[in-house]
Amino acid sequence: SAVISQKPSRDICQRGTSLTIQCQVDSQVTMMFWYRQQPGQSLTLIATANQGSEATYESGFVIDKFPISRPNLTFSTLTVSNMSPEDSSIYLCSVESGHYTDTQYFGPGTRLTVL
Amino acid sequence: KQEVTQIPAALSVPEGENLVLNCSFTDSAIYNLQWFRQDPGKGLTSLLLIQSSQREQTSGRLNASLDKSSGRSTLYIAASQPGDSATYLCAVATGKLIFGQGTTLQVKP
Numbered sequence: 001s002a003v004i005s006q007k008p009s010r011d012i013c014q015r016g017t018s019l020t021i022q023c024q025v026d027s028q029v030t031m032m033f034w035y036r037q038q039p040g041q042s043l044t045l046i047a048t049a050n051q052g053s054e055a056t057y058e059s060g061f062v063i064d065k066f067p068i069s070r071p072n073l074t075f076s077t078l079t080v081s082n083m084s085p086e087d088s089s090i091y092l093c094s095v096e097s098g099h100y101t102d103t104q105y106f107g108p109g110t111r112l113t114v115l
Numbered sequence: 116k117q118e119v120t121q122i123p124a125a126l127s128v129p130e131g132e133n134l135v136l137n138c139s140f141t142d143s144a145i146y147n148l149q150w151f152r153q154d155p156g157k158g159l160t161s162l163l164l165i166q167s168s169q170r171e172q173t174s175g176r177l178n179a180s181l182d183k184s185s186g187r188s189t190l191y192i193a194a195s196q197p198g199d200s201a202t203y204l205c206a207v208a209t210g211k212l213i214f215g216q217g218t219t220l221q222v223k224p
Contacts, residue, residue, distance in 0.1 A: 106159040
């Protein structure tokens with residue numbers, strides 16, 4: 001299994017500002033994922049982050065709005081840029097240590113409120 | 116396009132009852148199916164993972180089944196307890212995880 005921590009756990013931000021969320025894993029992993037969970041909704045994949053390459057974004061998500069860094073095999077950041085109230089969500093990172101046959105492990109999430 | 120549906124959206128049962136949560140998916144080309152639990156304001160905890168070649172998995176009072184041909188999975192919870200109250204999510208792996216909307220379970224003492 002993998003233990004994942006996220007910082008911050010929650011934040012309240014003003015419209016137009018940016019927030020960077022950190023995700024730390026206790027072991028080296030190949031693939032890291034960022035999800036968004038809007039209020040009352042299920043999880044939607046934002047992007048896949050592999051170390052040493054550009055993140056791969058899902059339809060509806062763009063790098064300018066959600067830039068991602070993956071400097072090593074245990075760490076990643078997601079920035080929510082130029083925030084609006086519609087960005088209020090829980091943002092979760094997850095990891096998968098191997099191929100798609102493995103379980104994904106999730107961090108505790110970052111609860112973001114944009115005023 | 117893969118779509119995952121969970122029924123019911125919400126469920127309330129008295130303590131001790133056995134219950135079944137349902138998950139259906141539209142495309143049978145999956146690597147695996149996972150059931151997760153999410154407590155309010157928290158992240159996800161993996162409960163069971165069923166590989167595409169398997170029919171079921173068991174962990175304690177939980178049993179999950181998978182019928183790829185019909186695009187269905189069920190999560191059976193035996194002898195429910197108030198501590199089982201949470202939202203249960205199923206997700207299929209197709210190169211990425213696609214989640215259902217979840218079933219919010221309340222077990223009343």
